[in-house]
């Protein structure tokens with residue numbers, strides 16, 4: 001049997017080194033974000049170990065009662081905040097991540113095995129996994145396509161919809177600079193195939209929708225929407241589904257308990273805290289800053305000679321920018337490696353719409369969370385371009401990147417004298433076994 005070569009010392013060293021490194025890094029992967037320490041706290045506490053099933057609080061339903069005292073943190077915190085900010089009447093907090101929410105939505109709304117789901121073609125930014133998840137559920141897949149990476153051909157959509165009469169249109173923009181026009185798409189669906197349900201997977205757009213910057217898909221006529229809570233929304237790794245339609249809520253409720261048992265109750269509380277911070281401690285300003293910073297960063301990179309997609313349209317309406325460094329003579333993988341050496345993490349990817357080879361996909365959502373604005377962006381653009389063009393020295397570039405990290409732009413702070421803080425610190429440290437000479441303390445045997 002293979003044995004782990006790592007000791008607890010090694011584990012702690014790796015985690016410590018990573019934290020030190022992460023604190024000097026700017027993460028520009030658009031699918032990721034940071035979240036506040038306060039929102040992360042539940043993940044250290046007792047609810048991390050608990051199931052929670054009894055949303056109604058029915059006395060006869062406390063079969064799992066470990067989180068009994070905390071019921072309101074889901075039912076009177078996370079759920080109502082999602083309903084309020086997401087402009088929905090019903091919410092499912094069950095999905096663990098965007099892909100899990102996709103599985104739940106397709107499993108619930110995609111129809112019986114053999115039914116058809118229409119979704120966004122990959123060259124229009126559709127998520128790579130949607131066809132595969134649908135097919136594994138026994139569903140057929142048809143693509144909706146468009147003349148460019150940011151829009152759909154609605155005449156083509158009408159033809160597809162009238163021909164196949166899909167149970168579901170699953171709108172899943174993942175590589176996205178500009179949101180698809182959901183209102184026009186819904187009108188097309190209603191005319192061509194009135195019984196078809198429209199679900200918008202807004203994983204990438206979620207924070208911008210909650211802040212009211214991008215249109216809420218329910219206001220645009222979609223039957224439901226949802227997605228990850230950790231991309232443009234600075235929350236825990238989790239996902240949600242929202243609707244105003246009681247029939248759809250019932251279908252989701254009837255399905256979700258068979259696809260998801262533990263919905264990671266602590267992460268659900270974490271999401272509630274992140275939503276409260278978003279609403280009351282600067283979320284709207286943060287989301288506006290993300291969009292402004294993204295456009296400005298596109299301009300600054302272009303000014304410095306990099307090829308940034310969609311310059312004619314202002315680069316982006318959200319948090320993503322796509323860079324064609326191959327057109328500038330630098331392989332995207334090489335550019336990403338150089339940027340990482342300078343403390344900047346970005347995606348290099350195949351399959352960006354409109355690209356024949358790989359490209360760089362970057363996001364301003366996390367740098368904005370860390371407080372970057374104004375002249376910081378000029379400094380970031382200078383060192384970004386220096387790194388891509390191999391114009392070091394890299395130690396200097398990495399030091400300059402580290403200097404750009406500021407205090408988080410949004411969120412509240414837990415006082416370090418609070419009992420909860422002390423509990424969290426104790427919990428983080430008290431389960432370690434003795435390792436002589438390591439500085440780790442033993443837990444006394446009872």
Ligand SMILES: Cc1ncc(COP(=O)(O)O)c(C=O)c1O
Pocket residue numbers: 031097098099100102127172173174175201202203204227228238239
């Ligand atoms: C539209 C869409 N759906 C699903 C996912 C998967 O989300 P997660 O990584 O949270 O599982 C993504 C991630 O990029 C996405 O863009």
